[in-house]
């Protein structure tokens with residue numbers, strides 16, 4: 001297994017059409033269904049990077065700015081932004097497309113963290129991630145700050161240890 005892998009190798013795209021069973025009573029894609037898809041596409045992306053079984057450790061806030069109506073095509077694009085020891089941050093962008101109308105928008109974005117585990121569910125090391133494009137480099141640079149924030153919020157890191165956050169807030 002390579003010790004270093006490119007971010008591009010983890011790119012995963014999932015595309016589905018919103019069908020009646022997927023919607024709420026107003027005829028829009030149910031938030032829970034969308035979160036399920038985000039979890040799956042993110043897990044596949046993390047598996048591609050680590051070649052391991054992965055579990056979802058956390059999902060950062062998901063905002064629902066724009067509803068996705070019945071009949072639209074929803075596509076989810078996931079990529080690992082940075083790998084740490086056993087954990088990987090994955091960014092998932094959601095696009096809603098009305099193909100006949102030629103309309104497409106980026107409706108949601110979230111960061112999910114997956115942990116690679118062995119068959120006994122013990123965390124195992126993952127390959128380092130190399131960002132190549134400007135966008136990948138930007139995601140990579142912000143990942144440490146986001147990791148510290150989520151670990152502080154989860155009670156897994158003392159605020160005093162969060163160097164990136166302290167620098168951000170000038171403390």
Ligand SMILES: CC(C)(COP(=O)(O)OP(=O)(O)OC[C@H]1O[C@@H](n2cnc3c(N)ncnc32)[C@H](O)[C@@H]1OP(=O)(O)O)[C@@H](O)C(=O)NCCC(=O)NCCS
Pocket residue numbers: 054055056057058084085086087088113115117121123150151154156
């Ligand atoms: C995620 C899990 C494996 C972490 O196990 P653990 O015994 O706490 O292991 P560790 O303390 O060694 O942490 C392992 C990694 O998880 C990360 N982690 C743990 N909790 C986290 C959280 N809330 N958010 C983000 N990352 C987290 C740690 O930062 C660490 O990352 P690193 O190795 O890259 O530094 C464990 O809590 C678990 O199995 N949770 C249930 C997962 C699950 O059932 N998900 C839904 C179905 S897939």
